[in-house]
Amino acid sequence: MFDIGFDEMLLVAIVAIVVIGPKDLPMALRTVGRWVAKVRRVSGHFRAGVENMIREAELEEMEKKWxxxxAAILAAHPDPGPDAEARAAAAAAEGDAAMLPLTPADKPASTDDATPELPLAPSR
Known part of the structure; x- marks a missing residue:
């Protein structure tokens, strides 16, 4: 990460022994270790917060797209029956609007029974 070699570490250790002294060096190293741990914790919380904000933004974007x-699907397929509004309201209250099957009375009448509404393969 910092690309510190053995020579640099040895120089830092010698300077620390001379400046701090061998008597206070263990306490100084403990203090430095605590500060490093605190910085790692704070950076972890920050990273988690940023990732959470990104995830929420992506979810909002997907919900908008859905x-x-x-709306486009509902505009393309008008109200399928007289009780469709009541069933849609009940399904929305339960959170299962996409899971409601249409009953035969709710399905729109097709003009030509031989031609399917949505072709499965392109005609040639």
Whole structure:
């Protein structure tokens, strides 16, 4: 990370012994260790907070995209029946709006029974 070699570490140790003294060196190293641990904890919390904000922004973006897609789908397929609004409100209250099956009475009448509404393969 810092690319500190053996020579540099030896020089730092000699300077620390001369400046701090051999008697106070263990206490100084403990203090430095505590500060390093505190900095790592703070940086970990900061990193987790930033990742959480990024994740929330991505979720909001996906929810916006889903709302737009749902609006487009609802605009393309009008109200399927008289009780559809009540069923949609009940499903929204339960959180299962996408899981409601249409009953035969709710399905729109097709004009041509031989032609499917959504072709599975392109016609040639």
């Amino acid at each position: 709302r737009e897609q749902n």
